[in-house]
Amino acid sequence: MVAPGNTRLRLETMRLTALFGGHRAVHDVSLLFPAHTVTAIIGPSGCGKSTLLRCLNRMHELTPGASVVGEVLLDNLNVYAPDVNPVELRRRVGMVFQRPTPFPTMSIYDNVAAGLKVNGKRPRRELDDAVSRALQQAALWDEVKDRLHTSALALSGGQQQRLCIARAVAPEPEILLLDEPTASLDPAGTQRIEELCHLLKRLYTIVIVTHNMQQAARVSDYTAFMYLGRLIEVGRTEEIFTKPKVEQTEAYITGRFG
Amino acid sequence: MSRAFGRHLTSRIMTILIIILSFTAVLALVLILGNLLIKGASSLDWAFFTKSPVPAGQTGGGVANAIVGTGIIVGLGALIGVPIGVGAGIYLAEYGSGRLGFLVRFIADVLNGTPSIVIGIVGWTFLVKPMGRFSALAGSVTLAILMVPMLARTTEEMVRLVPHSLREAALALGYPRWRTSLRIVARTALSGIVTGCLVGIARIAGETAPLLFTALGNLNFSVSIGQPMQTLSLQIYVYATGPFDEWHRLAWASALVLMGLVLIISLAARWVTRERYGGAR
Numbered sequence: 244m245v246a247p248g249n250t251r252l253r254l255e256t257m258r259l260t261a262l263f264g265g266h267r268a269v270h271d272v273s274l275l276f277p278a279h280t281v282t283a284i285i286g287p288s289g290c291g292k293s294t295l296l297r298c299l300n301r302m303h304e305l306t307p308g309a310s311v312v313g314e315v316l317l318d319n320l321n322v323y324a325p326d327v328n329p330v331e332l333r334r335r336v337g338m339v340f341q342r343p344t345p346f347p348t349m350s351i352y353d354n355v356a357a358g359l360k361v362n363g364k365r366p367r368r369e370l371d372d373a374v375s376r377a378l379q380q381a382a383l384w385d386e387v388k389d390r391l392h393t394s395a396l397a398l399s400g401g402q403q404q405r406l407c408i409a410r411a412v413a414p415e416p417e418i419l420l421l422d423e424p425t426a427s428l429d430p431a432g433t434q435r436i437e438e439l440c441h442l443l444k445r446l447y448t449i450v451i452v453t454h455n456m457q458q459a460a461r462v463s464d465y466t467a468f469m470y471l472g473r474l475i476e477v478g479r480t481e482e483i484f485t486k487p488k489v490e491q492t493e494a495y496i497t498g499r500f501g
Numbered sequence: 502m503s504r505a506f507g508r509h510l511t512s513r514i515m516t517i518l519i520i521i522l523s524f525t526a527v528l529a530l531v532l533i534l535g536n537l538l539i540k541g542a543s544s545l546d547w548a549f550f551t552k553s554p555v556p557a558g559q560t561g562g563g564v565a566n567a568i569v570g571t572g573i574i575v576g577l578g579a580l581i582g583v584p585i586g587v588g589a590g591i592y593l594a595e596y597g598s599g600r601l602g603f604l605v606r607f608i609a610d611v612l613n614g615t616p617s618i619v620i621g622i623v624g625w626t627f628l629v630k631p632m633g634r635f636s637a638l639a640g641s642v643t644l645a646i647l648m649v650p651m652l653a654r655t656t657e658e659m660v661r662l663v664p665h666s667l668r669e670a671a672l673a674l675g676y677p678r679w680r681t682s683l684r685i686v687a688r689t690a691l692s693g694i695v696t697g698c699l700v701g702i703a704r705i706a707g708e709t710a711p712l713l714f715t716a717l718g719n720l721n722f723s724v725s726i727g728q729p730m731q732t733l734s735l736q737i738y739v740y741a742t743g744p745f746d747e748w749h750r751l752a753w754a755s756a757l758v759l760m761g762l763v764l765i766i767s768l769a770a771r772w773v774t775r776e777r778y779g780g781a782r
Contacts (some may be wrong), residue, residue, distance in 0.1 A: 300574070300673060302669065302672065302673055305669075307598070307670060330675055330676070330677050331675070333672065333673055333674065333675040334674075334675035337673070337674070338673035340666060340669065340670060341672075342666060344664075344666045344667055344669070344670035346667065346670070346671070346685055346689070347667075347689055348688050348689050348691070357671075357676075358674040358675060361674065361676050361677075361680065362675070362676055378537060407670070410674065411673075414674070414675065
């Protein structure tokens with residue numbers, strides 16, 4: 244597999260603050276996500292890690308009363324600039340959620356093709372290729388290739404989540420955001436998704452939010468620890484987990500709070 | 502020991518009570534259907550479905566004009582009412598959190614509670630009077646007015662049942678808001694919306710009062726929507742209140758046909774919501 248597009252692509256937040264009404268869920272976070280790496284965001288519940296993730300593809304602003312101060316730079320372009328269309332942005336920044344969300348009225352094929360079709364009509368042949376490529380990337384192809392036109396709801400939870408990954412990568416985004424993607428999966432399903440992270444980072448820049456510290460240690464190159472909306476520490480994963488510089492980080496990863 | 506026995510006894514008694522009550526509820530339907538069958542079925546013949554009424558006092562004739570009229574008036578009413586009602590419902594569920602949504606919802610609820618005869622008078626005032634004559638079109642529009650608030654509210658309920666996570670998934674995939682609403686959310690709620698429409702159609706098919714002021718009724722066969730037209734409900738009203746035994750006989754038969762029609766529509770609604778894909782609601 245060869246990385247498409249700009250290998251020096253950068254995703255970066257600059258003094259990003261996210262609010263729900265008057266409540267600051269994310270406070271003044273500046274964070275760089277290097278290209279073709281997996282960055283894990285960890286921290287206790289309510290620390291703002293999911294909100295931070297949702298700021299990256301402008302999903303945060305869809306919540307009534309939500310607002311953002313600061314910048315998110317994608318290739319040095321502020322995604323919150325007035326001339327940026329959030330719909331276009333979301334085609335460049337794919338997202339997978341906590342629970343699998345296959346579209347219930349669509350077949351497996353149509354689910355994967357959904358993000359492609361919304362970009363305009365394509366020849367059938369091209370669509371077929373893109374769907375099979377996306378399913379292969381999500382390591383689901385062998386399991387579903389004989390029943391592409393059956394309901395996506397017949398798949399198991401783990402398969403559905405991989406289908407959602409296939410759906411997210413089918414339009415060939417540059418960034419892939421994973422919001423606790425294994426929270427509702429069994430250990431086998433979790434393992435498959437983690438293996439996928441290793442494969443997919445060659446193609447995409449991945450940001451994963453997780454509750455599970457072992458998971459962060461297993462899948463990520465960089466780890467950011469957040470607490471009460473603030474970024475406490477960020478660094479190479481092995482350093483964060485072996486010799487954290489900040490007391491709070493050490494307390495959290497050794498299980499003394501959180 | 503005795504306490505456990507007491508609980509079992511209470512459970513038993515309540516179960517039996519509930520069974521009796523449900524049978525009582527079903528009994529009403531059975532009595533109505535049975536009565537209609539006994540008094541109406543014997544009059545159902547080929548002429549009943551194919552002939553128009555004959556002059557009063559003569560025997561024979563049918564209600565073909567009313568059957569066709571019901572189809573035209575209700576069909577046209579649904580054609581006008583369904584897009585508006587369903588559209589309003591999707592709006593209320595997807596964008597109706599503001600002041601306008603509150604207002605629309607409130608008005609729909611008030612309209613839903615308005616007696617249909619009042620809607621009929623409205624139809625007469627704003628359609629029949631300016632047009633200078635009673636017409637099937639005025640009847641259809643009046644039925645559509647009855648239908649819209651009903652559909653708006655049921656559609657809203659159905660669309661609201663779609664999990665929020667599906668909306669987010671579509672938006673995160675780069676769907677524009679309106680496309681998310683139509684292609685994903687409304688599509689997912691479609692079987693519920695269609696059921697709501699069919700129930701609404703069944704409901705207006707049985708309406709009489711609003712049509713008395715608008716479509717008026719017509720003892721001759723007519724398919725012109727600019728002219729008065731007969732429906733089964735109007736036919737029943739005229740025949741049942743008339744002095745002739747022959748008319749009463751036809752009224753029973755018409756009632757049976759109308760009831761059958763509503764039953765078929767209701768069954769269609771059930772068929773639409775049947776489980777597909779093994780449990781997709």
